[in-house]
Amino acid sequence: MTKKVLVLAEIREGNLRNVSLEALAAARRVTQDGEVIAAVFGSKAEEQATILGQYGADTVYVVGNPNLDQYTPTAYVQAFNELIQETNPDVIFVGHTAVGKDLAPRVAARLGVGLISDATDLSEENGEIIFTRPIYAGKAFQKKKSISEKVFATIRPNNIPVLEADTERVAKVVSHNVDIKDLRSVIKEVVKKATSGVDLTEAKIIVSGGRGVKSADGFKVLQELADVLGAGVGASRGACDASYCDYSMQIGQTGKVVTPDLYIACGISGAIQHLAGMSNSKFIVAINKDPEAPIFKVADYGIVGDLFEVVPLLKEEFTKVLSEAIVG
Amino acid sequence: MINLKTINFLKFDAEKKEELRLNIIVILKQTFDTEEKISIANGEVSENGVNFIINPYDEYALEEAIKLKEENGGEVTVISVGPQRVESSLRVALAMGVDKAILVDDESLFGDEYTISNVLASIIKGKEYDLIIAGNMSVDNGSGQVAQRLAELLDINHVGTVTKLTIDSGKAVVERDAEGNSEIIEASLPLLLTAQQGLNEPRYPSLPGIMKAKKKPIDHITASDLGVTAEEIKSQTLVTDLFLPAKKSAGKVLEGEIQEQVQELVQLLRAEAKVI
Numbered sequence: 098m099t100k101k102v103l104v105l106a107e108i109r110e111g112n113l114r115n116v117s118l119e120a121l122a123a124a125r126r127v128t129q130d131g132e133v134i135a136a137v138f139g140s141k142a143e144e145q146a147t148i149l150g151q152y153g154a155d156t157v158y159v160v161g162n163p164n165l166d167q168y169t170p171t172a173y174v175q176a177f178n179e180l181i182q183e184t185n186p187d188v189i190f191v192g193h194t195a196v197g198k199d200l201a202p203r204v205a206a207r208l209g210v211g212l213i214s215d216a217t218d219l220s221e222e223n224g225e226i227i228f229t230r231p232i233y234a235g236k237a238f239q240k241k242k243s244i245s246e247k248v249f250a251t252i253r254p255n256n257i258p259v260l261e262a263d264t265e266r267v268a269k270v271v272s273h274n275v276d277i278k279d280l281r282s283v284i285k286e287v288v289k290k291a292t293s294g295v296d297l298t299e300a301k302i303i304v305s306g307g308r309g310v311k312s313a314d315g316f317k318v319l320q321e322l323a324d325v326l327g328a329g330v331g332a333s334r335g336a337c338d339a340s341y342c343d344y345s346m347q348i349g350q351t352g353k354v355v356t357p358d359l360y361i362a363c364g365i366s367g368a369i370q371h372l373a374g375m376s377n378s379k380f381i382v383a384i385n386k387d388p389e390a391p392i393f394k395v396a397d398y399g400i401v402g403d404l405f406e407v408v409p410l411l412k413e414e415f416t417k418v419l420s421e422a423i424v425g
Numbered sequence: 426m427i428n429l430k431t432i433n434f435l436k437f438d439a440e441k442k443e444e445l446r447l448n449i450i451v452i453l454k455q456t457f458d459t460e461e462k463i464s465i466a467n468g469e470v471s472e473n474g475v476n477f478i479i480n481p482y483d484e485y486a487l488e489e490a491i492k493l494k495e496e497n498g499g500e501v502t503v504i505s506v507g508p509q510r511v512e513s514s515l516r517v518a519l520a521m522g523v524d525k526a527i528l529v530d531d532e533s534l535f536g537d538e539y540t541i542s543n544v545l546a547s548i549i550k551g552k553e554y555d556l557i558i559a560g561n562m563s564v565d566n567g568s569g570q571v572a573q574r575l576a577e578l579l580d581i582n583h584v585g586t587v588t589k590l591t592i593d594s595g596k597a598v599v600e601r602d603a604e605g606n607s608e609i610i611e612a613s614l615p616l617l618l619t620a621q622q623g624l625n626e627p628r629y630p631s632l633p634g635i636m637k638a639k640k641k642p643i644d645h646i647t648a649s650d651l652g653v654t655a656e657e658i659k660s661q662t663l664v665t666d667l668f669l670p671a672k673k674s675a676g677k678v679l680e681g682e683i684q685e686q687v688q689e690l691v692q693l694l695r696a697e698a699k700v701i
Contacts, residue, residue, distance in 0.1 A: 202577075203568075288609070346605075
């Protein structure tokens with residue numbers, strides 16, 4: 098069935114987000130011979146057109162307005178809504194990111210359509226798109242479809258495989274001007290937090306700490322391991338409540354739900370709320386002093402031991418192996 | 426006996442307060458306790474023996490609203506769409522310091538995020554308010570749509586995932602969490618906010634609060650009160666299946682000297698898991 102799919106491609110710190118390429122893959126899955134349109138915003142938008150073409154976009158709409166360099170709901174809703182009116186897609190995909198989560202419901206309300214949030218998978222059955230999404234932070238899953246005139250969904254990072262880049266593919270680039278009116282919020286300042294090197298929802302590897310880390314200082318040991326692996330650092334609610342780290346790092350039913358390729362849980366006992374947020378990770382390693390800790394029940398590999406002994410050794414071993422891999 | 430002078434004084438005092446008052450609406454959902462395991466019976470999530478709580482993010486919303494009222498004067502109204510059982514959570518909200526509660530327990534108005542946001546909008550349209558505060562998301566359905574949809578339907582500005590809020594001369598200065606970074610935003614009222622963890626430390630209801638809450642009103646609203654028909658705002662999405670994730674079996678707990686375990690782990694991750 099031929100369909101027109103519109104994907105919002107997101108730029109973060111100058112780079113296209115991986116989830117945008119995943120959304121393009123999702124788009125290609127539901128429209129083999131239809132048109133996939135990528136929309137990209139801000140003064141750095143045009144540079145991304147080549148990559149978007151290589152990963153599945155047929156057409157790239159560039160809205161180069163500098164008012165879109167930083168996300169504000171008013172500006173983004175206007176720009177995205179206008180592109181929807183202009184291109185009239187059957188299906189709309191946005192990443193389930195800070196921007197996507199904040200923007201998509203407003204746009205869906207403006208269009209008067211349903212929205213399926215946080216899809217981890219999708220398939221086509223009898224001409225309808227069926228989405229899989231977690232509920233209760235992954236303690237259960239549901240399949241959902243839209244009965245609106247337009248199908249609209251947000252795609253969870255790290256779940257839909259990106260297509261292989263086709264360097265022969267070139268997308269048509271359309272520059273589109275959007276007049277942005279009545280900016281209702283003004284961003285006064287953006288404060289970057291020291292721990293925010295890697296975004297947790299998109300991280301391929303997460304090193305995470307619990308009460309066993311014992312102090313804010315204790316997280317340095319985890320950060321060092323994370324730096325070697327290019328990983329993000331997360332935390333359990335226990336560690337956040339004890340003020341060892343910022344709430345933005347919390348993983349669990351309250352906090353973030355993550356599905357990295359590798360999750361290394363250090364000094365985390367594994368309360369059910371935490372397990373809900375991470376147990377769908379592809380590989381789980383648990384390091385804990387207590388052999389009875391519930392985290393071992395979901396871990397692929399476990400080491401019973403003191404994290405302050407194990408984690409530095411692990412860092413050394415990874416450093417060694419990774420440098421050998423580069424040399425060899 | 427009160428003389429005329431006292432009455433005038435009281436009136437003046439009331440007027441003064443009037444200028445500072447903030448009318449705040451809090452959107453609340455009752456959810457499963459996060460401790461609960463999920464089981465499925467007859468194609469639905471079983472509520473059998475489940476302990477229900479106020480959605481944790483909505484507790485932050487309540488606390489912030491009550492704090493603002495205590496500082497500036499005004500009124501806090503909590504609104505929820507859900508079955509009769511939600512009354513227990515509304516009583517908790519009233520005991521924390523909320524003034525009024527509205528419960529839409531008419532089942533014909535239940536539905537997906539499209540439906541719920543339209544129900545809320547039809548209640549709130551025509552009401553006077555300065556702020557609407559909701560949780561960032563619910564810990565059950567987890568879609569985080571209703572608040573933003575509501576802002577759009579009411580045509581007001583919103584700021585999501587708020588970690589700090591100051592109201593000053595008709596303006597809000599808001600700190601929000603944007604994937605680890607923190608943005609400081611200035612926005613005018615009326616405004617809708619969604620509460621993120623770290624915004625505050627929700628209070629427990631006090632005993633006098635619980636006593637007072639018993640006398641506070643809970644308004645029950647049905648479709649006929651709203652002038653909308655269930656058909657007009659029926660769900661735009663349908664659940665076609667519900668299932669539990671495959672049970673993860675416990676993996677391998679390594680043995681031997683710690684140094685050896687670490688080496689083995691790194692080899693396993695490279696060879697079997699192929700993640701490094």
